[in-house]
Amino acid sequence: MHQVSTKRQTAERPVHPFVADLRSTADSAALKALTFSRLRTGACKVHCSSCRLREVCLPVGLTREQLQDVDDGLVTSLRKVPKGAALFHAGTCFDAVFAVWTGSFKTIVTSNQGNVQITGFQMCGDLIGLGGIDTGRHEVAAVALEDSQVCVIPYAGLEILTRKVPALQKHFHRLMSREISTNHQTMLQLGGMHAEERIATFLLDLFDRLRVRGFSSSSMLLRMSREEIGSLLGLKLETVSRVLSKLHTTGVVSVNQRHIEITDMNALHQVLEGGAVRNDI
Amino acid sequence: MHQVSTKRQTAERPVHPFVADLRSTADSAALKALTFSRLRTGACKVHCSSCRLREVCLPVGLTREQLQDVDDGLVTSLRKVPKGAALFHAGTCFDAVFAVWTGSFKTIVTSNQGNVQITGFQMCGDLIGLGGIDTGRHEVAAVALEDSQVCVIPYAGLEILTRKVPALQKHFHRLMSREISTNHQTMLQLGGMHAEERIATFLLDLFDRLRVRGFSSSSMLLRMSREEIGSLLGLKLETVSRVLSKLHTTGVVSVNQRHIEITDMNALHQVLEGGAVRNDI
DNA sequence: CGAGCTCTTGAAGTCGCTCAAAAGCGGTGG
DNA sequence: CCACCGCTTTTGAGCGACTTCAAGAGCTCG
Numbered sequence: 150m151h152q153v154s155t156k157r158q159t160a161e162r163p164v165h166p167f168v169a170d171l172r173s174t175a176d177s178a179a180l181k182a183l184t185f186s187r188l189r190t191g192a193c194k195v196h197c198s199s200c201r202l203r204e205v206c207l208p209v210g211l212t213r214e215q216l217q218d219v220d221d222g223l224v225t226s227l228r229k230v231p232k233g234a235a236l237f238h239a240g241t242c243f244d245a246v247f248a249v250w251t252g253s254f255k256t257i258v259t260s261n262q263g264n265v266q267i268t269g270f271q272m273c274g275d276l277i278g279l280g281g282i283d284t285g286r287h288e289v290a291a292v293a294l295e296d297s298q299v300c301v302i303p304y305a306g307l308e309i310l311t312r313k314v315p316a317l318q319k320h321f322h323r324l325m326s327r328e329i330s331t332n333h334q335t336m337l338q339l340g341g342m343h344a345e346e347r348i349a350t351f352l353l354d355l356f357d358r359l360r361v362r363g364f365s366s367s368s369m370l371l372r373m374s375r376e377e378i379g380s381l382l383g384l385k386l387e388t389v390s391r392v393l394s395k396l397h398t399t400g401v402v403s404v405n406q407r408h409i410e411i412t413d414m415n416a417l418h419q420v421l422e423g424g425a426v427r428n429d430i
Numbered sequence: 431m432h433q434v435s436t437k438r439q440t441a442e443r444p445v446h447p448f449v450a451d452l453r454s455t456a457d458s459a460a461l462k463a464l465t466f467s468r469l470r471t472g473a474c475k476v477h478c479s480s481c482r483l484r485e486v487c488l489p490v491g492l493t494r495e496q497l498q499d500v501d502d503g504l505v506t507s508l509r510k511v512p513k514g515a516a517l518f519h520a521g522t523c524f525d526a527v528f529a530v531w532t533g534s535f536k537t538i539v540t541s542n543q544g545n546v547q548i549t550g551f552q553m554c555g556d557l558i559g560l561g562g563i564d565t566g567r568h569e570v571a572a573v574a575l576e577d578s579q580v581c582v583i584p585y586a587g588l589e590i591l592t593r594k595v596p597a598l599q600k601h602f603h604r605l606m607s608r609e610i611s612t613n614h615q616t617m618l619q620l621g622g623m624h625a626e627e628r629i630a631t632f633l634l635d636l637f638d639r640l641r642v643r644g645f646s647s648s649s650m651l652l653r654m655s656r657e658e659i660g661s662l663l664g665l666k667l668e669t670v671s672r673v674l675s676k677l678h679t680t681g682v683v684s685v686n687q688r689h690i691e692i693t694d695m696n697a698l699h700q701v702l703e704g705g706a707v708r709n710d711i
Numbered sequence: 712c713g714a715g716c717t718c719t720t721g722a723a724g725t726c727g728c729t730c731a732a733a734a735g736c737g738g739t740g741g
Numbered sequence: 742c743c744a745c746c747g748c749t750t751t752t753g754a755g756c757g758a759c760t761t762c763a764a765g766a767g768c769t770c771g
Contacts, residue, residue: 258614262702266621268614280614282607289614308600312593319589325606326563332613333539333549333561333570339620340547340664344759375718383621383664385760390719406718406768421543625727656750666728671751687736687750 195227195250195300196220205274205362206248207302209320219317222310226301230254236277236291236299243281245303249273252297253372256289257380267380269331270294270355270373273362276324294372339383347382348392349420352402356411371407396420476508476531476581477501486555486643487529488583490601500598503591507582511535517558517572517580524562526584530554533578534653537570538661548661550612551575551636551654554643557605575653620664628663629673630701633683637692652688677701 197208198216208219227250230236236247239259254271268289271277281287282304311318334354338347360366371378375393376386384392396402401417403410411417478489479497489500508531511517517528520540535552549570552558562568563585592599615635619628641647652659656674657667665673677683682698684691692698 258618260618260702262627264618264622266614266618268617280607280611283604283611288611308596308603312596312599315589315593318593322589322606323564325603325610326561328610329606329613330561330564330569332610332617333547335617336549336613336620337539337541337545337547339617340661341545374716380621386718387720387761388759390717391759394719421541655748667750668729668752669727671749672727675751 195225197223197225200250200300202248202250202274206300207276207320207324208317211314211316215314215316218314219310222313223306224303228299228301230293230297230299232293232295232297234293236293237287239287239290241287243278243285243287243304245301246276246278246307247291247299247301249275249277250298250300253294254291254297255294255373255377256291258289265380266383267377269335270377270381272358276328279325279328294377335381344382344384344388344392345395345420347384348378348389348396349417351378351382352409352411353417368408368410371409476506478504478506481531481581483529483531483555487581488557488601488605489598492595492597496595496597499595500591503594504587505584509580509582511574511578511580513574513576513578515574517574518568520568520571522568524559524566524568524585526582527557527559527588528572528580528582530556530558531579531581534575535572535578536575536654536658536662537572539570546661547664548658550616551658551662553639557609560606560609575658616662625663625665625669625673626676626701628665629659629670629677630698632659632663633690633692634698649689649691652690 197203197206197211197219198213200206203209203211203216208216211219228236228247230252236254237243239257249271251273253273254275254277256268256271256277258266258268260266271291277291277299278287280289307321311321334350338350342350355371356366356369359369374386375389378384379386379389382389393402393404396417397404399416401411401413401420403412478484478487478492478500479494481487484490484492484497489497492500509517509528511533517535518524520538530552532554534554535556535558537549537552537558539547539549552572558572558580559568561570588602592602615631619631623631637647637650640650655667656670659665660667660670663670674683674685677698678685680697682692682694682701684693
């Protein structure tokens, strides 16, 4: 989901590609919101206080002292997940949530009958695994769409720390809540929209999430296949391809394999307006 | 969602119909798990410690002292919502979550273009409004499917109390997490299943939730219309009706308007097995 | 450079939708 | 008590959007 490839990450002192990405964009507001200090990773330990994602991720809006509490109280380690590998499988024991640091993921739910559904794509700053708190087992699988790194946040520690730091508690609740409302939006797409509307909404949502993170708001590199997009949206890969082709030929977006550029933002919004109301209770 | 109609609720001392329902069922395990003390409602104040839903609702597994903390710390009032009325509308200010005490609700998300999607049905013990924590505004509307009553749980107080009572915190997180995984299951239905599979899954899920609450596990009275079921499952009301008719004629379930009885549980499960895998990533 | 993906595009098929009409149910009032 | 009205539900017939099947083109990476 970055347009800059992830390079130079030593085990000792990983440097976040986000920095380079931000510098290359015009979005100076998002740029200012982030700090550029190096991540201290003594033996793969990471500290929220020095992470440049901290204003996108879990510890949003914490004071210096509160961040210190987080550093002290939360034993957080960094974990690498190669492209295509699972961060965790469905049904395995839940004992930590994961914050995406670099790269991106898909989460997949599978029915007893073998039906498969992608429930979402996660990028840097997103939390993964919240659905496992209830039963103590992960109800989805999480798979890396590219070589990725995550912060491992032990849930037991998080429980304790959120009791100690109200601002952290508030934001943790916010992130769980956001997951819920995001899911509702996806259900809206799945339940009543035409193929074109689903794709348009998907693209707009993706661009928006990238914009918030300081990336370009007009072009992006998809990290997922047509089939994966289809699985999220309840469409077949051929349908996804056809719709993208149509949007390309009508001059709404420029599609070049996985490189997408929005050429006519108004037209993209009008794809949604044009769609008839299919469900009114 | 009860098969016994809700009667005799005075403003002073409402008696929960759940008690009557439980007594009429054979599920003695669920019956034992609940206490039958009267609800003290001095001026419409309610106390978790004396509520017979407390082992289904928010304060699960709390000790007597912890319950006392909840009673003292959480100013909870009871609110009546007539059939068809909104508990809250989308976009309105969020300052409390609601626990369904009697009756049932639907939650509805609406797109800017007017598309409408039901995101879930809630029955006694379920929490409503969790999606509003993130932005401070409700992202869905909640509408009563029948005359209902909810416990109003101010969110500010809940934040404080969950920091004080770890067991309450744990269970609150569990309920948020459950909402997430429930949504994922719905997305699985919406994304890849055939109409028959969606209906079968819906019925099985509904029966399961009723069973947990001590109701009969073989017959129920639907509180929602065919159109509302269709909205949840991404189907038209005619399709819902047709599928129910087919299941009826094939002897899987007995459908009589909104009265549903499962006559062949195995066959209902086989509706799912028979469905071909339509999505494999 | 070639094997294995992913993606595109076409043609035929199908499941669920749309449109339509009638029946059933519940409530109201003469 | 029964006729009437509005709403929900059922059922039929035809249609359309998306899927399925199929073949070929384009990437990617060892």
